[in-house]
Amino acid sequence: MTMRRMLRNIPRRGGYRGNGGGGGGYNRGNFRFGMVMVPLVATVATVGSLGALTYYYLHMSNFSVKDAFHELNWIIEHPEIRASKSLDTPILDPDYRPQARFARNIVKRHLSTHAYPGATVAVVKDGRLVWAEGFGYSDVENLVPVSHKTVFRVASISKALTAMCALKMWENDQLDIDKDVREYLPDLKLYFRPPGAQEKEVLPMDQKVTTRMLLSHLSGIRHYKEYAEYSQTKHYENVEQALEMFINDELQHMPGEKYLYSTFGLVLASVVMQKAGGMPFPQLMTQTLFNPLDMKSTREESHDVLVPRRGRHYIRVFDKSNSPKESYKSLASSHLENAPYVDNSNKFAGGGFMSTAKDIAKFGYQTICGDFLSKQTQKMMLTPQKQNDGTATPYGIGWSLPVREDIDLERMSGRFCAKHSGGASGGTSMLYVLPEQKIAVAVIVNLQGVNRIAELAEKIAMQFESFDEKAKLPYAAKDDKV
Known part of the structure; x- marks a missing residue:
């Protein structure tokens, strides 16, 4: 008997439905069978899901049985702080729906595994904002969902913002x-x-x-x-x-x-x-960088000013028996707390700006792949700077780089990337740009000390780099629509 037919036998207003389909008929045998089978099927499905999770932890990781059940118990007790659920209406370019679907599953899997409170992600491809979406909660206590408009701390990505403003001033003969x-x-x-x-x-x-x-x-x-x-x-x-x-x-x-x-x-x-x-630094940043790039949600952090859609920030507190450096094991014996009050007015240029993922992705694309800066300036800033002894450093001007001297923006070979990460009180961020592929990915999480965020950004970028819908990733569900 199918589930639909079983449900037909559940009591309804006006009598019971029998096999004949009449509203007043009553088939006691089918009714009893349905009342037993429906909860039984639901129980089997639930146990099966937990069993699948247990199998994953035991066979796909280094968990012991005790660790696995601790983690499962933690997930069950704290569903409100899992960021794998998206309550946002995303920005989505119809031409990139398949890529966004796969990238979305990557994000959901990553955020669920690492139990972030919330995250916001954006991708710019060939100068177009093709995907932006929020996951989880910007305010855990009040269950306010993250959207693509949520503003979080971008931490040290502020260094890239400041450097690009300085280079624009240099091009304008101001500095x-x-x-x-x-x-x-x-x-x-x-x-x-x-x-x-x-x-x-x-x-x-x-x-x-x-x-x-x-x-x-x-x-x-x-x-x-x-x-x-x-x-x-x-x-x-x-x-x-x-x-x-x-x-x-x-x-x-x-x-x-x-x-x-x-x-x-x-x-x-x-x-x-x-x-x-000749003007205050925040005003200079707005006039020289934010306004020309249409970064309307980016500004220096201030506790006095009302910032629309500002999210809250969190830290994870671990039991003394566990090291914070442990990954999965520490989650089972940890809890979220509000990040302590900080005042970032001591470091606006180095880590004190706030923004959205879509503003940051747009910034990364326009400064590296677009025409905000000249090709000569782009080549200079993407060249590893050298120490006095000629040794190349892992940093250009405002960007973390692979140590490489023969940079050619016209003919880059391999997967050359420019990126900048950020870590702040209650926040972690990553901006990942592939100049040759003309892709910029921004990920911002409202949790301090997040690991492997660069890996997440790179996986997202790969989905938009060269997409073959037939070569589906094993964890990208066919029916998961964006």
Whole structure:
């Protein structure tokens, strides 16, 4: 007997339906059979699903039986914080429906496995926004779903934003990126410690520190000393005030000597840009970068200003018995908490902007593949910068790169990519661009310390790179429509 026929035998208003189809008939045998079989089928389906999950954890991972059931129990108890469900009405280009369907399943599988509260994803291909969608919740406590319009912290992608603004100013003859920053800021003093010296000394002017060095992490300006600087709560009225956190500390090395990733190097760059541009840094970014690229949802973070569709941010707290570096095992004994209050006014240029995934994907495409910057500038920024000894670094101007010297934008071989990741209090982000394939992918998650987000962005990009609908991925369901 089919499920439809069994359901016909369930009591309805006005009597029971019998085999003859009449509204007032009653077939006691079929009714009893239906009342037994319907819950039985539902139970078998549920047990089968849990069994499939258990099989996956036991045979496709290194889980023990105990670990598997802990994880399943955690998933059952916390369905509201699984981001695999999309409650958003996505932006979708009809020409890319198959690609989006496969990419969507990749995202759902990844987010479900790693239990993110929420995420937003966007893809730009050949200059068109072909897919943008939100998953999970931007506010877990109130079950507010993420949409493609949700604004999250983009963290260190702010460095790429700042660098592209500086390069545009350079093209417009507003800023010389190879001039010593002290020529723009005459009162600025930088310090270094000579070998064997007990005290720091003022860096002589013949040791140039340029904006190019600041944007490519070669200046010697230090990074965070401690976590308290990463998540500080003091408010600064402008970018000059934020210099007090680090400017009196000695350089970690002589300018150009080593590659040293530094958020504070970008903060100093923002002060130079502000001086050269003749307006406050946030306004300069809006006028030079955000408005021309139609990035209407991108701005510096402020707790005082009402930001439409701003999402909340979270951290995962692990039991003391488990290490946060453990992946699946730690999920079963962890819980979400609201991210602590932070004030990012100390590092707008290095990690203090907010945006949507579609704004960030659009930015990545237009600056690398589009015509916002000249081809010569694009080639320069996508060339690994060099230390004084000629060693290539893994960073261009504003972008993380494969270490490669023979960059040719016209004839790139292989899968050359430019990218930038970000990690903030309560947030993780990734911008992944394939210049040759003309694809930009942005992923933003409202959870701190997310791993393998670059892998997720790359898998999404691959779906839009060269798509063969017949070569279906094993985890892309045929009936999962976008």
